[in-house]
Amino acid sequence: MPNRALQLKILSALILCGAWQIAGLIPVSYAFPTFTETMGALFDMARSGVLFEAYAETLQPLVVGVVISAFIGIAVGLWVGLSNFFDWLFSPIFIVMQAAPLAALIPLLVLAYGIGLTSKVLVVCIMAMPVIVLNTSSAVRNTPESFKEMGRSFLAPKHSILLRIVIPAASPVIFAGLRLGVSAGFIGAILAELKITPTGVGDIITYSRSIADYPSMYAAIFSIILLAVLFLNLLEKTETVLFKGNQRGYVSD
């Protein structure tokens, strides 16, 4: 029942916005604006073009980082999943990357790569890549053996088994990893802009905070969350188109 799902989603969004409005009206803090004030600030920023200029800057490290992480991440993940040797060689690196407190490592990245785009792309990659690699590799490793046996008994060559059996079977988990990776990438992009040099959306957040323009600050945060949610939905639609009949039901739409 897609309609019912849509109704529930709208209801949950309304409850959230309502709670936000009430919390702003109380107010829970002088620094917490109402939902309507925040939306007003968001429209003002969109109208004056400030928001789009900011996104033009924020999207650079984000897009580059996410694209690199997705391609290299899935490739390395497949490789690690298919070969025990590469599993042994690479898995620990990504597990360490995933567990590392990135905010604390940023000074090291700045020391090595400066304050430009390279450092920011690296922050996005460090956030996004491990989830993608680890999810892909475990998905590939857990392809049901009977499927592969069937392929072999039909004398399918190795690349056909990989392309027609392993990857489609692993696709739900690969896409789950991709979605988690992309969300982590969004976190990484904003973290980089807050911690390295304030540019783009990170600059709107820090600047609005320093001049106590809290509605604009929350509007910038809201906009990045909105963008992340929209992008994740798009990713899920892509998955539905690419691997029809393989979805196992998600809550993220």
Added chain:
Amino acid sequence: MKRFLKRLASAALALPLAVSISSGTAYADKIRIALAETPSDELAAFFVALDRAKANGLDYEWTAFSDEELAIQAVLSGQMDIGFGTPYSAMQRSKAPLRIIFQLSKLKFFPVTTTKYSSLEDLNGEPILLHSRGGGTDSIANVIEDRMNIKFGERSYVPGSSNRVAALLGGRADATIIDLSNKNKLMRSDAAENFNVLEMFEVEASDEALFANLDWIKENEEDVAIFVNALVSTWRDMHEDPTVIRRETNPDGPIGQLPEEILAELDGFYTDAVEGGLYDPDGGGRTAATADMEWYSAAGQLEGTPDELNIEDFWYLAPLDAATN
């Protein structure tokens, strides 16, 4: 199952209540101070004043925030009582009844450039390195533009004077604005001949000040009076003899625990600072408030002209008046 849910619900209700009661009593007498940075040599005088206030019966605890805005927000939301910083925009925009009670330091910053430039006029159209957009050095740059009738080129932001000095030394920037102690360090080093400190007008406005919620101040007049008295006495003693800070620093306190090399430089730091006019022995008061109105409205952080702004809306002068008279 139903019984279990009931129990769970009652526990869920009781827990926050118990926590709020216990935390309420724990904080009843202690004043909570929000520092805008971790304790460093620049805060040594402040900690000496805190020790003096403690000797007079003030009970306190401090928390260091990673930046000034977080400290301001903590005071705005009532999690902290007294904060560090110059929250003029927060006072004007958020309508929170915040008031400044003491000026800790003045906005003494210096334009330092490579020998390519020798006066502020030379910086017209040239790129400059500043602390953060909307911060103190950004406001200095705005006022320089205004008074000298120039326009800086691209502004890039690197937080921390020492990091901007590193950028100058590394050749990644030709002009920046840095604080007194970093300017002195740079100009006393071997690399000094490659740099110029450009002559600039005097600034009386506040860089760091102590502020609190007016309602809280009125409820805790006695504590505030002890604290402001201790600050005034420390600031005055420091003006007579800057070495008093090193002598009175508690060896077991947060400053006393800093590395020996930093402690050894305390006397030099405070002698330079007092000479350079970084501190006002009378805690700023009306002079500082008036200068702040002028400065922060020129810098674009306060809306309105200085004569429209009322200093009583930003400062609460009673404790300082009592302490200085």
